Amino acid sequence: MRSLRDFTSGVGFFLQGFGWVARNGRWWLFGLIPALIAFAVYVVALVFLGTNASGLAEAMTPFADSWGWRELFRTLVGIALFLGGLALAVLTFAAITLTIGGPFYERLSAEADPLSSEDEQPWWRTLPRSIRDSLVTLFYVLLFTVPLFFLGFVPVVGQTVVPVIGAVISGFFLTIELTTLSLERRGMLRKDRFALLRTNMASALGFGVAAFLLFLVPFVAVIAMPAAVAGAALLVRTRLAPTPS
Template sequence: MRDLGVGFGHLLKGQRWVSRHGRQYGFGLLPGLITLVLYVAALVALALWGADAVTWATPFADDWSSPWQGLFRGFLTAVLFALGLLLAVLTFTAVTLLIGDPFYESLSEQVDADVSPDGTAPRSDLPFWRELWISARDSLRVLVRAALWGVLLFALGLLPFVGQTVVPVLGFFVTGFFLTEELTAVAFQRRGVDLRARLTLLRSRKTLVWGFGTPLGLAFLVPFVAVFLMPGAVAGATMLARELLGEDVEESGEGSARVTADGEFRPGGVTPGSVPPPPAAPR
């Protein structure tokens, strides 16, 4: 349970960091605003023409008597919009990060330098276009995983009682995990940690990940909130990535440095594709 608090603490630290760095926060808002406009337009279109799409997809119900036809198609329309909303929440971060890659790379790098005891930050030697390609490819792979979870949760949601109680809770935890993966990818990619290694790290401390991502996912359900929280979420995810990698962390002006469990100091990150073991539990 301690990791839940630590994960949530990183989320708060990230928001506090951007509140002290107004310029980075301002630039970090732009990609979220662009993505928000695109998603609102898509959801409005779904609300306006979703019923027509359901009618087109269910010709077998044309001869059904009232009220069964209306109830059936109304239910499917509501499900279609709910799936669209869930997909928007799951993909908002990935699309925003893709649009704002240069902004968030710079922000994450400054967070690294600010919290590192020696003031340095890992940097990628890859050209920009290569980094953008890797980011887009990994985001698509994560989206496929998230979509599979979405289909599974939707099927479970049809079960009586369980679908109305347990499944929504599971949905928030799944959303929180994938949100955290997308956000930490900015810091991990600069260190050469590939997608498989990132997922291994995140799964090794699920409660830490849930403590960060689940409340963020709940906040993202509130209209417009995601835009204003994104810069701080990227900053907090950078700190979370350092926690998962066992790197020293020191908030400038407050707190003290934390080292790995074996006392080793690794400011330079990890070898590309490798996964360092998670810090051992304190004795």
């Protein structure tokens, strides 16, 4: 029962992020800038992938040249390539946007989660470490989600169990990415952040799964990104690493 309450609480912090940006509209607009840049990059990449999927599929399957049903097979491979690219875009959107907009989101996070000057780590000191940690997190995400992508083609299981597991795993790592800003500002290293989120697993999953499901809608992810950063800052401040008043 407590786990369910904590999960619901995590969802609540994500919604609180929308409330915070609604009350602080200029920060929402400020946070849209890197999200729009990342979105434009992904749109160009996905259009390129969609346009060239059939050619890539043909290049990847020379062994099928003599098959009578090679065109159908390569069409399915092309569709799988595009869906894989789309899934990768969803999984990496937050990490890439946070990397592009590091100073932007540092300031937004600092507004939602103010710290005393002696506790605050400057962004120029934490940014290189944040980029490195984002790459490590992305490696773990791919380690889990690439096998799940292929399991998605298994009848029944791929349409029921796999999407749920994928949402849970992706949600947890999304929470890791979004809380990095506030936890980095407190000087916490990656292994300590991972340990803290594992200890608060239900809240982390509630926040991350809610964000992940919303981020599945392409342009909504852009609009929601500043709110997700603010919500993560509130989650850290209130639940994960409470700041004494």
